[in-house]
Amino acid sequence: MARRSFSIFSLSFLDVMACGLGATILFLMIISAQIRVRADKANDDLRAEATRIEQEVLDARKNLLRLRTDTTERETVATGAAGEIARLQKLIEELRAAADSQENDSLAKQESVEQLRSDVQRLEEGARRLAETRPEEGTGQRIRSFVGPGNRQYLTGMRMGGQRVLILVDASASMLGRTYANVIRYRAMPDDRKVRAPKWQQTLGTVEWLTTQLLPGARFQIYTFNEQAGSTVAGTDGKWITANDGGDFDAALAGLRKVVPAKGTSLIKAFQAARAMQPPPDNIFLVTDGLPTQGATAPAEPEQIRADRRANFLRQAAAELPANVPVNVILLPMEGDPEAAIRYWDLALRTRGSFLAPARDWP
Numbered sequence: 001m002a003r004r005s006f007s008i009f010s011l012s013f014l015d016v017m018a019c020g021l022g023a024t025i026l027f028l029m030i031i032s033a034q035i036r037v038r039a040d041k042a043n044d045d046l047r048a049e050a051t052r053i054e055q056e057v058l059d060a061r062k063n064l065l066r067l068r069t070d071t072t073e074r075e076t077v078a079t080g081a082a083g084e085i086a087r088l089q090k091l092i093e094e095l096r097a098a099a100d101s102q103e104n105d106s107l108a109k110q111e112s113v114e115q116l117r118s119d120v121q122r123l124e125e126g127a128r129r130l131a132e133t134r135p136e137e138g139t140g141q142r143i144r145s146f147v148g149p150g151n152r153q154y155l156t157g158m159r160m161g162g163q164r165v166l167i168l169v170d171a172s173a174s175m176l177g178r179t180y181a182n183v184i185r186y187r188a189m190p191d192d193r194k195v196r197a198p199k200w201q202q203t204l205g206t207v208e209w210l211t212t213q214l215l216p217g218a219r220f221q222i223y224t225f226n227e228q229a230g231s232t233v234a235g236t237d238g239k240w241i242t243a244n245d246g247g248d249f250d251a252a253l254a255g256l257r258k259v260v261p262a263k264g265t266s267l268i269k270a271f272q273a274a275r276a277m278q279p280p281p282d283n284i285f286l287v288t289d290g291l292p293t294q295g296a297t298a299p300a301e302p303e304q305i306r307a308d309r310r311a312n313f314l315r316q317a318a319a320e321l322p323a324n325v326p327v328n329v330i331l332l333p334m335e336g337d338p339e340a341a342i343r344y345w346d347l348a349l350r351t352r353g354s355f356l357a358p359a360r361d362w363p
Helices: 009-102 108-135 180-187 196-210 246-257 269-278 307-317 339-350
Strands: 164-170 219-225 229-232 285-287 326-333
Touching: 009 307, 009 339, 164 196, 164 269, 196 285, 219 269, 219 285, 229 269, 269 285, 269 307, 307 339, 326 339
Parallel strands: 164 219, 164 285, 285 326
Antiparallel strands: 219 229
16 A cells, blocks of 8 residues: 655645734734824824914914004004194184284184194194004115015014014025925036025025015124025124115125025024124024034934934024024925924924915015
8 A cells, every 4th residue: 555645735734824924914914004093193293283383373464464454544543633733724824814814803713713723732642642652663664675476465474673683594405495306406407507496596585575674774694504604795704784775785685696505404503603693683584494404513424314313403503592582484394394394483482483484486
């Protein structure tokens, strides 16, 4: 009787292998489900935070619109009072002329003139009080003007006041594009093409718009920063420029237009430069597009910086800010940097500044 041949691939062996494969697949499905649940929860938290920020921005815009409406109403009342004063003064002159032509004025006419004088005094006092309560910020004559496409007016809610205003402009390579792919593409182009990149042109327009909000006599400075920080006007590092006329701004903006975005982002160098200004600034405007990529020194592997390290670079930079100076952030966001908006909004809130993430066609 012949023996049965032994085969390692028997039915029992195949059953064991199938069970092992099924267990492995089940284990992978459980892990995948847990990852999806955690990702959905993180996305829900970020959406809720973004919704809350959008609501606060909307409320701030409504409040500013209401304040502007109140100011317009006060100006209308003041204009009406001035017209009434002029009319009454004219009437007084007419009555005086009539009184001079008649030797025997009646007591009634004299009382009428006195009553009119009293009315004029009251109206003048009312007009004076209205002028004293009118907001002063933004009502002076501006040195420069900026008209957006279609002569549009923009409601930002930013506090544009200050006698020493410092504008910090991010000039790192990331300011060339809104995605990493576009940044890499522009970095390979010649300098004259880099400075025409749409995002950098929006940055230049933003800085020009900021300069139009400054009043005559204010002192200002425009610094660019990447791995170092310095003024756009040669020989003025650490010094304030007085806004006497439009030529002072034109020189600073001309220097800014010559800058070619390059290298990494060291925000700590920019804030250290702000702290070195004497006297210190009383208002800072920061134009940037994301969290810094380095601290006081360049990292060994700049292409592998995690989001938590970049947030730590921002905290280190904030520690270098001069005390009690509001930081107003204008963020031109990069795709793939979701924490930038929240971190910079928190910086503006803690320093009592403002935060703006404008549309691509602003200003």
